[in-house]
Every structure is written in structure tokens, then in C-alpha cells.
Amino acid sequence: MNTKERILQEALKLFAQKGYMATSMNDIAKQLGITKPALYKHYTNKQAIFDSIIKRMNQLDEERAKEYEMPEGTIDEVAQKYAQTSLEKIKIYSEAQFLHWTEDPFASAFRRMLTLEQYRSQEMQQLYHQYLCGGPVIYMADLFRSMTGRDEDAMELALDFYSPMFLLYNMYDAADSAKKKKEIMDWLKKHIDRFSEDLKKTMKL
Numbered sequence: 490m491n492t493k494e495r496i497l498q499e500a501l502k503l504f505a506q507k508g509y510m511a512t513s514m515n516d517i518a519k520q521l522g523i524t525k526p527a528l529y530k531h532y533t534n535k536q537a538i539f540d541s542i543i544k545r546m547n548q549l550d551e552e553r554a555k556e557y558e559m560p561e562g563t564i565d566e567v568a569q570k571y572a573q574t575s576l577e578k579i580k581i582y583s584e585a586q587f588l589h590w591t592e593d594p595f596a597s598a599f600r601r602m603l604t605l606e607q608y609r610s611q612e613m614q615q616l617y618h619q620y621l622c623g624g625p626v627i628y629m630a631d632l633f634r635s636m637t638g639r640d641e642d643a644m645e646l647a648l649d650f651y652s653p654m655f656l657l658y659n660m661y662d663a664a665d666s667a668k669k670k671k672e673i674m675d676w677l678k679k680h681i682d683r684f685s686e687d688l689k690k691t692m693k694l
Contacts, residue, residue: 493531495521497545498595500538505598507615508605510537516618546599546620553589553692557582578686579632585683587674588620600658621658627649637692646688653680 490498500518503512514535518528552559555560559582574625589596600621606613618624633650634643657677664670 492523496528497538497541498533500535500544501595501598501602504539504542505601505605508611509535510606510671520613542599543616544552545595547684549593549596553582553585557585575686580681580685581653583650583680586625587657588659590658591634600654601662621655633688637688642691646691648650650684652683653677 500512500517503516503520507516512527512535513526513603517535517538518525521528532541558578591597603613603617603621607617608614626644629650630643630647633646634640635645637646638681654677657673657680661670661673664673
């Protein structure tokens with residue numbers, strides 16, 4: 490790992506622990522065991538580090554969507570792909586998303602940072618909404634709208650699907666053993682399976 494990457498990783502850890510607002514460039518330099526002038530050679534300020542973190546998260550999202558063959562882009566661009574997305578793909582992708590946000594060191598730290606900062610900054614609140622709250626719900630609503638052809642039910646289906654997952658993120662964070670984490674993953678899979686079966690009946694598949 491090169492110095493610039495180490496800075497990104499360690500800064501995000503601090504943001505997740507102390508909050509972005511409460512972390513200074515001096516804190517980051519101390520965490521890395523380097524001087525502030527050395528830190529400034531790589532990033533001009535804390536905002537530059539934050540911008541790089543956002544860029545990395547967007548890259549990770551794009552890579553994951555491509556890996557699991559999930560539609561990306563505007564509604565007009567991917568309308569046909571939405572309609573062709575299978576329930577099985579959604580199930581696999583949803584489990585991968587859950588593990589990404591809870592087990593991936595970079596993504597889980599990013600989620601914790603946004604959770605801490607959402608009430609301290611409008612920008613952070615918007616990012617929290619985009620990545621963890623309204624954004625995923627709107628994305629799933631678009632999927633279900635195309636899959637079922639029923640606009641009036643799309644948002645309700647998305648809320649039914651995503652709300653338990655959102656709750657399980659917090660339960661997973663609080664789990665203090667591998668056994669409890671496995672139990673939560675089992676609950677997640679059962680929820681996704683049950684929802685898929687109910688959706689099949691709605692779609693009359």
C-alpha cells in the first residue's frame with residue numbers, strides 16, 4: 490500500500506471513530522506517524538481526502554453493480570435492463586451489498602462516518618440519504634416498477650424490501666460474536682427469500 494492509499498485508509502478510520510468534523514489533519518498525520526508537511530504533499534487539505542473517499546466509494550459501487558449485472562445509469566438508459574433483471578440476481582446482489590456495507594473495511598467505515606455526521610452537516614445528511622437511505626429505496630423502486638409493470642406498488646415494495654435490511658445493518662454492528670453475525674445473515678437471507686416468493690405471487694410468475 491503506497492502512502493497516498495494509507496492516508497486514505499487511516500483518515501477514514503479516524504472519521505468513523507471521531508467523526509469527520511472532529512478529526513484534524515494533525516490527527517491524521519499522527520495516526521500515520523508522519524509529519525503534517527509530509528501529509529500535505531499528498532493531500533492539500535481534509536476536504537481533498539474526503540473527496541477521494543467519495544470517489545473511491547463511487548468506484549466500488551460501479552464495480553459491484555457490474556460484477557452482479559445490476560442496471561446502472563438513468564431510468565431511460567437502463568429501462569430495458571431493469572425489466573430483464575431477475576429476482577435471483579436481486580437476491581444475490583442484496584446479500585453482497587449487505588456484506589459490503591458491514592464487512593468491507595472501507596465501506597463499513599464510510600457508513601459509520603456518515604451515521605455519525607448526518608446531523609452535523611447538510612452535505613453529510615445528503616450523502617447518508619444517497620448511499621444508505623433514500624438512494625437504495627429509489628433504486629429498488631425503479632427495479633420493481635419495471636419488473637411488475639405496476640407503478641403504484643413500486644415504492645411500497647421497495648420499502649418492504651429495504652427496511653428490514655436497514656435495521657439489520659445496525660443489529661449486525663451490535664453483534665458481539667461470529668455466531669450472532671451468522672444468525673443475522675440467516676435472517677437476512679430468509680427475509681430476501683420470503684420477499685421474493687411474495688413478489689413472484691404479485692407478478693404471477
